[in-house]
Amino acid sequence: MAKVLLVDDAAFMRMRCAKLLTENGYAVDEAENGQEALEKYQNIKPDLVLMDITMPIMDGLTAVAEIKKVDPNAIIVMCSALGQQNTVMSAIKAGAKDFIVKPYQPEKILSTIKRFIG
Amino acid sequence: MSLHLDASPEELKIFLEEAEEHFQTLEEDLVRMEKEEFNEDLMQEIFRASHTLKGSSATIGHNRMAQLTHAMENVLDKLRKRQIEVTSHLVDIFFECLDCLRVLRDEIINDEESDLNLQDIIAKLSLEAESDAASVQKEAETPPVTGKAVPEQNDGSELERSAGSSLELSWEEKDAVQHGAEEGAIPYWVRIKFNVEPEMAAVRTFVTLMAFGEIGDVIISKPTAEEIEQEKVSDCLEMLILSRAEEESIKKLIQELPDIEKFDVSNYSAPESSSGQPDNIEAAPKEVVAEPVTKGENSEKAGNGAKILSAKKTNRTVRVDVELLDGLMNLVGELVIDRTRLFQILNMMETEHEMDDMSQDLGRTSVHIARVTTQLQEHIMKARMLPVENLFNKFPRMVRDLSQKAGKEVDFIMTGQETELDRSIIEEIGDPLIHLLRNAVDHGLELPEEREAVGKNRIGQLKLQAAHEENHIIITIKDDGKGIDPEAVRQSGIKKGLVSEEQARRLTDKEAISLIFMSGLSTVKKVTDVSGRGVGMDVVRNNIEKINGAIEINSIVGKGTEFKIKLPLTLAIIRALLVSIGEAVYAIPLSTVTETIRIQKKQIEYVNNHEVIVVRGKALPLIRLKTVFDGSISEDEREKLFIVVVNLAGQQVGLVVDSLVGEQEIVIKSLGKYVGDVQGISGATILGDGNVALIVDVSNLIKKVAS
Numbered sequence: 100m101a102k103v104l105l106v107d108d109a110a111f112m113r114m115r116c117a118k119l120l121t122e123n124g125y126a127v128d129e130a131e132n133g134q135e136a137l138e139k140y141q142n143i144k145p146d147l148v149l150m151d152i153t154m155p156i157m158d159g160l161t162a163v164a165e166i167k168k169v170d171p172n173a174i175i176v177m178c179s180a181l182g183q184q185n186t187v188m189s190a191i192k193a194g195a196k197d198f199i200v201k202p203y204q205p206e207k208i209l210s211t212i213k214r215f216i217g
Numbered sequence: 218m219s220l221h222l223d224a225s226p227e228e229l230k231i232f233l234e235e236a237e238e239h240f241q242t243l244e245e246d247l248v249r250m251e252k253e254e255f256n257e258d259l260m261q262e263i264f265r266a267s268h269t270l271k272g273s274s275a276t277i278g279h280n281r282m283a284q285l286t287h288a289m290e291n292v293l294d295k296l297r298k299r300q301i302e303v304t305s306h307l308v309d310i311f312f313e314c315l316d317c318l319r320v321l322r323d324e325i326i327n328d329e330e331s332d333l334n335l336q337d338i339i340a341k342l343s344l345e346a347e348s349d350a351a352s353v354q355k356e357a358e359t360p361p362v363t364g365k366a367v368p369e370q371n372d373g374s375e376l377e378r379s380a381g382s383s384l385e386l387s388w389e390e391k392d393a394v395q396h397g398a399e400e401g402a403i404p405y406w407v408r409i410k411f412n413v414e415p416e417m418a419a420v421r422t423f424v425t426l427m428a429f430g431e432i433g434d435v436i437i438s439k440p441t442a443e444e445i446e447q448e449k450v451s452d453c454l455e456m457l458i459l460s461r462a463e464e465e466s467i468k469k470l471i472q473e474l475p476d477i478e479k480f481d482v483s484n485y486s487a488p489e490s491s492s493g494q495p496d497n498i499e500a501a502p503k504e505v506v507a508e509p510v511t512k513g514e515n516s517e518k519a520g521n522g523a524k525i526l527s528a529k530k531t532n533r534t535v536r537v538d539v540e541l542l543d544g545l546m547n548l549v550g551e552l553v554i555d556r557t558r559l560f561q562i563l564n565m566m567e568t569e570h571e572m573d574d575m576s577q578d579l580g581r582t583s584v585h586i587a588r589v590t591t592q593l594q595e596h597i598m599k600a601r602m603l604p605v606e607n608l609f610n611k612f613p614r615m616v617r618d619l620s621q622k623a624g625k626e627v628d629f630i631m632t633g634q635e636t637e638l639d640r641s642i643i644e645e646i647g648d649p650l651i652h653l654l655r656n657a658v659d660h661g662l663e664l665p666e667e668r669e670a671v672g673k674n675r676i677g678q679l680k681l682q683a684a685h686e687e688n689h690i691i692i693t694i695k696d697d698g699k700g701i702d703p704e705a706v707r708q709s710g711i712k713k714g715l716v717s718e719e720q721a722r723r724l725t726d727k728e729a730i731s732l733i734f735m736s737g738l739s740t741v742k743k744v745t746d747v748s749g750r751g752v753g754m755d756v757v758r759n760n761i762e763k764i765n766g767a768i769e770i771n772s773i774v775g776k777g778t779e780f781k782i783k784l785p786l787t788l789a790i791i792r793a794l795l796v797s798i799g800e801a802v803y804a805i806p807l808s809t810v811t812e813t814i815r816i817q818k819k820q821i822e823y824v825n826n827h828e829v830i831v832v833r834g835k836a837l838p839l840i841r842l843k844t845v846f847d848g849s850i851s852e853d854e855r856e857k858l859f860i861v862v863v864n865l866a867g868q869q870v871g872l873v874v875d876s877l878v879g880e881q882e883i884v885i886k887s888l889g890k891y892v893g894d895v896q897g898i899s900g901a902t903i904l905g906d907g908n909v910a911l912i913v914d915v916s917n918l919i920k921k922v923a924s
Contacts, residue, residue: 109269111232115224115276153268155261179417180272182290187420188446197424197475200417202275202283207475214473 101216102126104145106136106162107178108154112201116149119205125212133157137165140173146216148175149208150195152186160190167194174215178203219328224277229325232273236322239266241610243315248613251308252628260297267293270318282321285335288342289314301348305621310341312614386457390436394485397459402433404459404485405467411452412478419448421476426454428474432467433460457485537600539640545597546789550884552590553790557881557905559583598639598787605683605692606634608643612654612681619658626665626676627658633683638690639787645764646692646784649757653694653780654681656753661698661778671775673697688786689808695779701772703729710735730772731868734758762916764788765806767865783808789885793902795878795910796861798843802910804883804902805872809863809915813877818856830860830871837862838922841873845897845918846911863915870919881905885912897921 103125107113110131117127128143130136133150134157140148148166152159159177166173177198179187187198197211224232246263253259267289274282289311295301320333386394394404407429413421423445429435438456440449460467464482471480563580566572572580609631620627638646662668662677669675682693703726710716710732721729733754761768765785772778785791785808793804794813814832821828821839828839839860860871883902888895899914 108265109235109273111228111235111273112269112276114228114231153265155265179420180268180275182287182294182416184417184420184448187417188423191420191424191427198417198420200414201272202278210473211475214475 100124100126101147101212102128102143102145103212103216104128104130104136104139104143104148106130106133106148106154106159107151108132109151112151116203116208119208120212123209133159133162133165136162137169140166141169144170146174147212148173149178149199149212150175150190151178152180152183152190160186160193163190163193163195176211176215220279220324220330222277222279222325222328229277232277233322233325235273236270236318239270240315240319240322242266243311243318244610244614247308247311247315248617250303251305251617255299255303257297260293264290264293264297274321277325279321279325281324281333281335282318285314285317285321285339288339288346291346292342295346301345307345308617310338310345312618313338314342386437390457393434393436394457394459397434397436402459402461403464404436404457405433405464406481406483406485407454407456407458407467407471408481409454409471409477410479411454411476413452413476415452418452419445419450422450422454425474425477426456428470429456429458432462432470433458542597542601542640546601546787549590549594549597550789550886553594553882553884554903554905556587556590558907559586559905561905594790598790599637601639601641601787602637603640603643604635604637605643605690608647608650609634609681609683612650615651616654616658616679619655620662623659624664625658625662627662627679628676629679629681631681636683636685636690638683638784641788642690642764642766642784645760646766646782649760649768649782650681650692650694652753652757654679657694657696657698657778661696661700663699667699686783688792690784690786692782692784693779694782695777697777700774700776700778701730701733701770702774703727703772706730706732727771728868730770733770734768759916762865765791765808767808790882791885792880793883793912794861794880795904796842796859796872796874797876797878798846798874801846802878802904802908803842803846803874804881804910804912805861805863806912806915807880809865810861811864811869812862814860814862814871816858816860818858821858832862832871837869837871839871839873840918840922842913843873843875845921863919865916865919868919868922870915870922872913872918883910883912 101124103120105113105116105120105127106129107116108131113129117129120127128139128145130139132154136148136150137157139145150159150162154162157165163175163177166175171194173194175190175195177187177190177195178201179198180201187195191198196215199208199211222229242262243266246259246266249256249259250263267286271283271286271290274280274286292301292307292311296303296307301307317333317335317338320331324331324333398404409425411418411421411425422440423442426435426438426442426445436457436459438454440451440454444450462470464484467482468480471477471482560583563583566576567580570576612631613629616627616629657679662679663671663673665675668677678697680693680695682691682695684691684693703724707716707721707724707729710729711718711721715732715735716724724732734757735755758768761782761784765788767783769781769783770778771781792807794807794810796803796805816830820830822830822836824836828841829836830839831837837860859874859877861874861877862869862871881904883904885900886902887900888898897914897917898911899917900912902910902912904910
């Protein structure tokens, strides 16, 4: 089963996303910030990371760079809100594969994830 | 009108909890933002709170909340980048936003749209966001070429034009195509029209371009990668790529890419075949529907995983209705009574009967029950406790608003927010604290200029402190303002007819200052809209005494004023001194008792026809409880009298009783509606022997003496 690491500081967003993903057959792990994401990435080696941008302790952009250092092949999809295009662009350049814009549409999350890990 | 939110009740609960956290963060941080130097961490935290609220509210479909937080975020973004400066006007606007957000949050709770109009506040926010001239200018210089900016060119017509027409190849690029073709790569023209939010068009274009980079070499693109980075994008992307992949697999790749409305792939060497043929443009699948997952082991496992995860995440708390807690407290109260009663029975058995094995067993069991009851009582009391933080949190903003209105500079310091109090006490203590803080800002602290003139720091200090002290909670409000002039209070008291000139002269300074707790006294010449109407301090005192608390005031002219509020940990069970008057037993809250003394009848003296005794050189007015409660003028034959000295708000009175019975924990019961308000009695309790004892209302008695 494909593993997805869900990184978002809002428990509400994690809960919603996790529900959608588990319902669709993904194993989901969660992290509250970039720091935790980096640690969990190394432990559980997820197939894909859904990464929020604005988070305390370590933001998503830094986390992408850090995870890429550990695993250059990491597949990271940024979760962005409107108005963060510059950060998303930087994240893409840092190695993120794609992005999703909040508020999420379930189909879009699923199709994006499916494209990378089936 | 109901909101039709897209979220389950459970999700909404989490949403609301998180929203409340963010509100608190905003509330605290906004005050800090105004007061402190620019602090990037703080700005980020504020930004994050607003940003997360935006994301979450948009997700549940609360569009108005999303709108407002979006507008807030625009301003906050500029603030954190220091493109605009923090002004108190701006902080005011943010506080207004916060108020609006709370209304919007209530909409969710009530599932009903409020009549709150957001247009004004959003307009104010956008005005602030545009207040940085520099950024406005910058935007004017380089208008973003987005789908919206140039809609007519981008509605798909470009796609239908001949493939080669819009891109000119340089000789180097032609060479590259030539070279690639020799090695077996096929050059393709790819033209894509996006269906994406204009704001995100640049990123989407970039990601798409990168995706093609993975299946071949992008020889040339329009817009180019550099143009995309500079956000010079429309909603179209054209490119020439060299790839070894089949045309079909390239089409398949594009179909998987998100946000694509239409696309066209053609072989570069044969551009004519597709030029001008709209049929060739295939509509991208509107959305990729996820295949239903095979129900079975897989999905079950996933479900389990999520369950374990959520169990780990769940807060170890349960929400309980306050009524249930009240009920529990009441039941424990009954147990406490029975515990006392059990011991009394046991005592009787021990003294009057031989103790056989069985009664010894009963004795041991009673001791155990007593211990469990005590623990149960403690735990339930704990369950009812809340940190005063919940109450204190709203004060920084209030003090800020007040000091701004009064033109004062205040450094507001709070400590001991973690101190816990019974929730019913927290509810009662809110208003008195607000009043005292208002007074401190309004009357206690001086204007900055006045402070400087007397050699003080311009910025006044106001401290709010909560601390645990033995069996009480002490809340202190302390300012370093001008203090209360006892002479002014004396004069005011005389003028208002509260005390005679004679009385006023004999009051110590501390007693004089305590006059401010009497109704109808205000030493402030000017009445502001905040305080100074002379009602208030007596209400403050009444509220505090109603919950068996006490308030004390210390003030030094020129140095400042300190209010000390002593509160019981709980309302339902108190320690009391039991006294007897005739046949009846009365309970006096121990928190008010300072000492008990035994006097000879002949020590009683008379001042203005009132009985007093002299204790340590000071006259102590006496109240004979028998007279108060029996209504009879007692012909007391006893030579020796017991006096219980009680103290409230600096005023002391001696209560004359027949004898002292002992100290005991009592459970307060209200007298009930049919009995109504009885002068001098605040409630009743059931004693261990099953008799009822009335609880003496000390503050009421002291007031009686004062009048």
